Amino acid sequence: MSAAVYLITGIQAAGKSTVAQALAERLPRSAHVRGDAFRRSVVGGRVEMSTEPTAAALDQLRLRHRLTARTADDYAEAGFTAVAQDVLLGEFLPYTVDLIRTRPLFVVVLAPRPEAVAAREAGRAKSAYGAFTVAALDAVLRETTPRLGLWLDTSELTVGQTVDRILAEARPLDS
Numbered sequence: 001m002s003a004a005v006y007l008i009t010g011i012q013a014a015g016k017s018t019v020a021q022a023l024a025e026r027l028p029r030s031a032h033v034r035g036d037a038f039r040r041s042v043v044g045g046r047v048e049m050s051t052e053p054t055a056a057a058l059d060q061l062r063l064r065h066r067l068t069a070r071t072a073d074d075y076a077e078a079g080f081t082a083v084a085q086d087v088l089l090g091e092f093l094p095y096t097v098d099l100i101r102t103r104p105l106f107v108v109v110l111a112p113r114p115e116a117v118a119a120r121e122a123g124r125a126k127s128a129y130g131a132f133t134v135a136a137l138d139a140v141l142r143e144t145t146p147r148l149g150l151w152l153d154t155s156e157l158t159v160g161q162t163v164d165r166i167l168a169e170a171r172p173l174d175s
Contacts, residue, residue: 035086104172107149
């Protein structure tokens with residue numbers, strides 16, 4: 001396959017990082033672009049997202065998504081398939097899709113059932129959920145996020161099975 005971009009999203013603890021890494025490892029020339037790395041790059045003046053985000057928090061979120069898109073495009077321009085992953089809910093999914101120039105572009109939404117996410121979160125060393133709840137973010141995902149790309153209920157799938165499904169079922173978005 002020539003250079004492409006896979007954009008993987010879902011709520012926290014849906015398996016984005018693990019699946020993106022496993023997908024990248026299956027591709028012959030690939031790069032894993034972690035959107036959260038751009039959030040962590042802001043040292044002074046970082047504003048975290050909250051249930052009632054400030055304008056500054058939203059500006060930093062959009063910056064993070066722009067950097068993710070540009071980095072994915074730069075890897076693709078250099079001949080790599082970029083596997084970019086981040087939490088892209090509601091309006092932020094089409095916003096980020098519109099920023100990515102590379103085609104083909106595959107969008108994959110990991111949408112395990114909320115109870116599966118809660119169980120995964122309970123088993124993790126880090127906590128992704130501060131002020132947010134699994135149920136609230138799942139509602140945002142399912143009720144306000146446009147149905148772009150391949151949506152997978154990964155509640156009962158292994159990482160390998162999820163990657164198999166992505167490679168078999170994901171279709172490029174129209175240019």
